[in-house]
Amino acid sequence: MIYSEVLVNVTSNEDFHKDLLINALSEIGFDTFEDLDNGFKAYIPSSALNLEALEQLKKTFEQMFSFSFTTQSIPHQNWNEIWESNFEPLQVANRCYIRATFHEPQPQFEYEIIIDPKMAFGTGHHQTTALMMEFMLAENFSGQKVLDMGCGTGILAILASKMGAKEVLAIDYDDVCYDSTLENALLNKTNNIEALCGSKEVIPNQKFDIILANINRNILLDQLDTYSVASKHETKLFLSGFYEDPDLEIIKKKCDSIGFKYNGHKVLNAWVSAKFVFSNK
Known part of the structure; x- marks a missing residue:
């Protein structure tokens, strides 16, 4: 499967504006996001990419903030490199430790969860x-x-x-x-x-x-x-x-x-x- 990477640049001083946009993108088929200082990268199967829907979102949010985007296709075989480079272990309430297969175990936690997210949503982050x-x-x-x-x-x-x-x-x-x-x-x-x-x-x-x-x-x-x-x-x-x-x-x-x-x-x-x-x- 060929995926498209959409580089989104958000012009706003409010962090939650990025969250609003990520939520809206998830509702039109984007399934993975990588945070950046001035925006984020969003990923979607190329067959599902709808540029008109992206342009419509710019109009939807124009009263709150603005954003721009560029797109490129990425081969499926590079996908693991993308999420592995962005997946850091996570602690929740000092009781649960979430890690990928390539992280060291931390048996001192009450619950340790190993997640190999691939293209599915939900790493705990x-x-x-x-x-x-x-x-x-x-x-x-x-x-x-x-x-x-x-x-x-x-x-x-x-x-x-x-x-x-x-x-x-x-x-x-x-x-x-x-x-x-x-x-x-x-x-x-x-x-x-x-x-x-x-x-x-x-x-x-x-x-x-x-x-x-x-x-x-x-x-x-x-x-x-x-x-x-x-x-x-x-x-x-x-x-x-x-x-x-x-x-x-x-x-x-x-x-x-x-x-x-x-x-x-x-x-x-x-x-x-x-x-x-x-x-x-």
């Missing part, structure tokens, strides 16, 4: 993934049945398994993410993770104790009704992939209407992760 993991580390997963929607690399599913979950179902519509989750589960010797390729339609007719969904606001709003069907009384729902303003209030209103009661949220650079608890009474 994005704010939403880190926020979700912080919430998870404060939760009891022992013996729990867990659903991970939009699993990406499988990083949250793997953490749930390592924290004692009885069984974990990881779902993503992208076949690259599906394959990546299976490979990373094997790397981490987490043999109770099942992966499915699809979206809300492949969620089985089962009830889960904990549901994790790090996607984006629009997809979450579309899928929340299905999550409620897969919940029982006191199922915990953790959501991320959206912003504090205005997204959080929109998400809270939808959740409340279908039985998920707001229980708190975390914020990092305008990104949000929120906890809800389902009540069927």
Whole structure:
């Protein structure tokens, strides 16, 4: 597969403007980003690159900030060099250590996760993934049945398994993410993770104790009704992939209407992760 690299130069003094743009690009098919001082590099399969959509984004954000971009094609065989050069080990809450296969182990951490991200989203470096993991580390997963929607690399599913979950179902519509989750589960010797390729339609007719969904606001709003069907009384729902303003209030209103009661949220650079608890009474 041939990928396109888009070099984006952002003219702004606000760091969160880059996050806004990255989120918008992820919704039109970009799946990997590399941070730079004055912008970032974004990657997308060349067949999915839509220059008109990029130009439309310039108009969308013109009242807040401006950006310019240049594109070039890169051979698939160079892809590993790109993410390996940009993937540094990460610590979360001083309890979890996330590394790639080429980093040295750090067995002093309570949880060590090995991630070979390739072209799938979710190394723990994005704010939403880190926020979700912080919430998870404060939760009891022992013996729990867990659903991970939009699993990406499988990083949250793997953490749930390592924290004692009885069984974990990881779902993503992208076949690259599906394959990546299976490979990373094997790397981490987490043999109770099942992966499915699809979206809300492949969620089985089962009830889960904990549901994790790090996607984006629009997809979450579309899928929340299905999550409620897969919940029982006191199922915990953790959501991320959206912003504090205005997204959080929109998400809270939808959740409340279908039985998920707001229980708190975390914020990092305008990104949000929120906890809800389902009540069927």
